[in-house]
Amino acid sequence: MIKFFRGLLVIVCCVAGMAVADEKNILVTSGSDRATPIAVVPFGWQGGTVLPDDMAEIIGNDLRNSGYYAPIPKQNMIGLPTQASEVIFRDWKALGAQYVMVGNIVPAGGRLQVQYALFNVATEQPVLTGSVSGTTDQLRDMAHYISDQSFEKLTGIKGAFSTRLLYVTAERASATNTRYTLQRSDYDGARAVTLLQSREPILSPRFAPDGKRIAYVSFEQKRPRIFMQNIDTGRREQITNFEGLNGAPAWSPDGSKLAFVLSKDGNAEIYVMELASRQLTRVTNNPAIDTEPFWGKDGNTIYFTSDRGGKPQIYKTTVGSGNAERVTFIGNYNASPKLSADEKTLVMIHRQDGFTNFRVAAQDLQRGTVKILTDTNLDESATVAPNGTMVIYATRQQGRGVLMLVSINGRVRLPLPTAQGEVREPSWSPYLN
Numbered sequence: 001m002i003k004f005f006r007g008l009l010v011i012v013c014c015v016a017g018m019a020v021a022d023e024k025n026i027l028v029t030s031g032s033d034r035a036t037p038i039a040v041v042p043f044g045w046q047g048g049t050v051l052p053d054d055m056a057e058i059i060g061n062d063l064r065n066s067g068y069y070a071p072i073p074k075q076n077m078i079g080l081p082t083q084a085s086e087v088i089f090r091d092w093k094a095l096g097a098q099y100v101m102v103g104n105i106v107p108a109g110g111r112l113q114v115q116y117a118l119f120n121v122a123t124e125q126p127v128l129t130g131s132v133s134g135t136t137d138q139l140r141d142m143a144h145y146i147s148d149q150s151f152e153k154l155t156g157i158k159g160a161f162s163t164r165l166l167y168v169t170a171e172r173a174s175a176t177n178t179r180y181t182l183q184r185s186d187y188d189g190a191r192a193v194t195l196l197q198s199r200e201p202i203l204s205p206r207f208a209p210d211g212k213r214i215a216y217v218s219f220e221q222k223r224p225r226i227f228m229q230n231i232d233t234g235r236r237e238q239i240t241n242f243e244g245l246n247g248a249p250a251w252s253p254d255g256s257k258l259a260f261v262l263s264k265d266g267n268a269e270i271y272v273m274e275l276a277s278r279q280l281t282r283v284t285n286n287p288a289i290d291t292e293p294f295w296g297k298d299g300n301t302i303y304f305t306s307d308r309g310g311k312p313q314i315y316k317t318t319v320g321s322g323n324a325e326r327v328t329f330i331g332n333y334n335a336s337p338k339l340s341a342d343e344k345t346l347v348m349i350h351r352q353d354g355f356t357n358f359r360v361a362a363q364d365l366q367r368g369t370v371k372i373l374t375d376t377n378l379d380e381s382a383t384v385a386p387n388g389t390m391v392i393y394a395t396r397q398q399g400r401g402v403l404m405l406v407s408i409n410g411r412v413r414l415p416l417p418t419a420q421g422e423v424r425e426p427s428w429s430p431y432l433n
Contacts, residue, residue, distance in 0.1 A: 035070040035411050037096050038063060042074060043103035043114070044082030053139040055103065055114070055146070061188065062147035062161040065414075066389045067407025068154075072097055084117050084126070092121045099127065101150065111135055114142055118150050128153045140190060160385040163187045164429040165392065166195075166205040166214060167403060171421035181421075182216065184231065187385070187392075187428065189403065189416035195231065204248050207429040208255045215239065215249040215258060226260055228275075239273065250293045250302075259283070259293035259302055270304055272319055283319055294337045303327065303337040303346070314348060328363060330370045336381065340388030345408065347373075347384050347391055360393050362408060373406045374413065383428040384408075392416065394424045 040060040045051060060071035078091040082104045092100045103116035111133050118128040128150055132142045141162070148159030165185050172178045180202045185192040196202065200219035207214055215228050226240040226249050240246040244263035251258060252272075259272045270283040270293045284290040288308035295302055296316070303316045306324070314328040314337045328334035333351035340347070343365070350361035350370065360374040360382045373391060382393040392405050397415060401422035406413045 035064075035068060036098050037072060038069045039072040039077060039092055039095065039097040039100040041077060041080055041082070041100065041102050043105050043116075046104070046106045051105070051139060052136065053143070055105070055139055055143040056101075058140060058143035059101065059147045059150070062144060062159075063151065065161075065188065065405055065407065065412055066151060067409040067411040068151070068389070069099075083115070084119070084129075087119060089119075089121055089124045097121050099154070103146075108133070112139070112142075114146070116146055118153070140186065144186070157389065158387050158431070160387040160389065160428075160431070161187060162433060163386060163431065164207075164211070165189065165383075165403075166207060166425075166427040166429070167394075167418065167423055168202045168205065168425040169418070169421045169423050170201075170401075183418075185418070187390075188405070189418050192418065195229065195234070196236075203425060205425060205427050206249055206251060207427060208251045209253055209430050210255055211430050211432045213255070215251065217247050217249065226258070228258075239275075248292050250295055252295050253297050253299045259295065261291045261293070270302065272302075281319065283317060284324065285322065286324075292336050294339065296339065297341075297343060303339065305335040305337065314346065327365075328370075329368075330363075331361075333358070334361075338382055338384045338391075340384055340408070341386055342388060345388060347382050347408075349380055349382060349393075360391060360406060362391075371410065373408070373410050374404065376404060376413075379404075381425050383426045385428055386431050392426045392428060394426060 040056045042056045063069040064071050072095055081087045081102050083102060098121055100121055101118045106113045113133045115131045117126055120127050132145055134142050144161040147161040151159035165187050167183055169181045170178055180198045181194055182196040182202050182205055183192045184195055198220050203217040205214055205216040212231055213228060217224050218227050224246050225238060226246050227236050228239050229236045242262050242264040245268060248261045249258050257272050257274055261268050262271050268289045268291055270290050272281045272283055286308050288306050290304055290306045292305040293302045300319050301316055303314060305312055306315050312333050312335045313326055314334050315324040315326050317324040331350050332353050334348050336349045338347045346363040346365055348361055349358050351358050357377045358379050359372050360379050361370050361372050363370045376395040379393050379395045382391050384391050389408055390405060392403055395404050401424050403416040403418055403423050403426050405416055
C-alpha cells in the first residue's frame with residue numbers, strides 16, 4: 001500500500017546481465033577481492049556448566065558479515081589456544097590466517113569475566129587486548145562488544161554489531177485473520193522481542209536517532225496513521241490523523257522532526273512535522289507521486305522517490321527550497337533511498353534496464369557507478385548499518401518473505417534467522433553506545 005510503484009508492476013524472474021549507461025554512470029553486477037582470513041578460536045571456559053552461547057562463533061559471524069573477514073572453520077584449526085602464551089604462530093601461518101583471536105571466560109562472583117587478545121600472525125604482535133564482564137544472559141552483548149572493538153581496531157571503522165533491528169512479521173491464520181507483529185532483535189536476528197501486535201498491518205518502522213523511540217505506520221483505525229512509541233515503556237502516541245495516506249515516516253538527524261508522506265491535498269507529497277509544536281511544512285509540490293523520504297545528515301536535505309520523470313527515480317531537495325535534483329540515472333526503476341553514514345553511498349532498490357527483477361544496489365555518489373549487491377529477486381526495504389558496511393533487506397525465499405544481509409562490498413549474502421510467517425520492513429538502529 002505504501003509502495004505505490006511496485007504495486008503497478010507485473011514481476012517475473014530473469015537473469016541479470018551487464019549494462020553501461022555512459023562513461024560516468026557504470027553498472028557493476030559482480031566482482032570483489034577476497035576477504036581477510038581470520039581465526040577466532042573457541043574461548044576457554046572455566047565453569048562447570050555449558051554456556052548458552054558460543055562467543056567465538058558470534059564474533060566470527062560478526063566479522064564475516066561485515067564482508068571484510070573470512071573466519072577459518074573450527075575443524076580446520078590445528079590447535080585451540082585460549083591465551084596468548086599458547087599461540088603457536090607457525091600453525092596459523094600454515095593455515096593462511098592473517099589474524100588470530102583467543103579468549104578465556106572465567107566465572108567471578110555470579111558474573112563472567114572475559115579476557116581476549118587479537119594478534120597479527122605475520123608480526124606475531126598483539127593488535128588488541130582487553131576484557132569485558134557481564135552475566136550469562138549478556139554473552140551475546142559481550143561478544144558483539146568484542147567484535148565492535150576488534151573491527152574498529154583493524155579497519156578504523158566503528159563496529160555496528162551491537163546495534164538492533166526492527167522488522168514486521170505477518171502470520172496468516174485464515175483468509176480473514178492475519179496477525180502483524182513489530183519485532184526488535186539483535187542486528188543478526190537473534191533475541192527477538194515483541195514491541196506491538198495488531199490484527200491490522202504495521203508498516204515502515206523506523207528508529208529515532210536516540211535509539212529509544214520508534215515511528216511506524218499502523219492500520220489499527222482501518223486507515224494508515226503514523227504512531228510514535230517509546231521502546232522501554234511501550235508508551236504510544238499518534239502523530240498524524242490526516243485524510244488519505246499517512247505513511248513512510250523518517251526521523252531527522254536530531255530527532256526533532258519527522259518527514260512523511262501525506263495525500264491530504266489529493267496527491268502524495270512529502271511533509272515535515274516539528275514534533276514539539278506539531279507544525280507542518282510541505283516539502284514537495286508536484287503532480288507526480290513523491291514518497292519514501294530519507295534525511296541527509298545536515299538535517300535540511302531530503303532524498304526521496306518520485307516518478308516525476310516518468311519512472312520512479314531518486315531525487316533530493318532542500319527543505320523550503322521547492323526545488324528537486326535528480327540523483328539516479330542508471331536503470332528504469334530506483335526507489336527507497338538510504339545513505340551510508342559518510343553519505344558517499346546511496347543504497348536503493350534498483351531495476352536494470354531491460355529486466356523486470358528488483359535488486360538492492362549501491363551507487364557511489366561521487367563517481368556515479370552503481371553496484372548490484374544481491375542475487376535474489378523481489379527485493380525491497382533495504383536498510384543500512386550505521387557504519388555503512390552492511391545492508392539488510394526484505395526478499396522472498398522458497399515462497400516466503402525473509403530478511404537477508406549483504407555486505408556493502410558484496411562478499412557476503414546470507415538469510416537472517418527470524419520468526420515464522422512473512423517477514424518484511426526491516427530498519428537498522430543507530431549506534432546504541
